[in-house]
Amino acid sequence: xxxxxxxxxxALKQFLKALHNEKYYEAHxxxxxxxxxxxxxxxxxxxxxxxxxxxxxxFEHLKRDRKDAHRKATSVLKSxxxxxHLCIEGIEEFELFNKxxxxxxxxxxxxxx
Numbered sequence: 227x228x229x230x231x232x233x234x235x236x237a238l239k240q241f242l243k244a245l246h247n248e249k250y251y252e253a254h255x256x257x258x259x260x261x262x263x264x265x266x267x268x269x270x271x272x273x274x275x276x277x278x279x280x281x282x283x284x285f286e287h288l289k290r291d292r293k294d295a296h297r298k299a300t301s302v303l304k305s306x307x308x309x310x311h312l313c314i315e316g317i318e319e320f321e322l323f324n325k326x327x328x329x330x331x332x333x334x335x336x337x338x339x
C-alpha cells in the first residue's frame with residue numbers, strides 16, 4: 227500500500243521503485259499523488275508527469291494481458307510520447323524525471339511498443 231504523497235521528489239522515487247518491481251499500477255498511483263498539486267497549480271511539468279503516469283498504466287494493461295492490451299497500451303502511451311520532450315536538463319527534479327523516462331523507454335523496447 228502506497229502512502230499518500232504530494233511531494234514530487236518522493237512521488238518520483240516511489241514511481242521508479244514500483245516500475246523497477248513491475249508494479250505498474252502502484253507506479254501510476256504513486257506519481258498521480260505528486261501530479262495533483264502540479265495539475266491544480268498549472269505547473270509546467272504537469273504534462274510530463276501525466277505522460278509518465280499514462281506510460282506506467284499501459285504496462286499494467288500488458289501485464290494483466292487484457293483483451294486488446296497491445297492496442298490499448300499503444301494508445302495510452304501516446305500521452306508519454308507527446309510530453310517526454312519536456313524532460314530537459316534544468317527542470318525541477320530532472321534526474322528523477324530523466325530516470326523515469328528512460329525506464330519507460332526501456333519497457334517500450336521490451337514490449338515492442
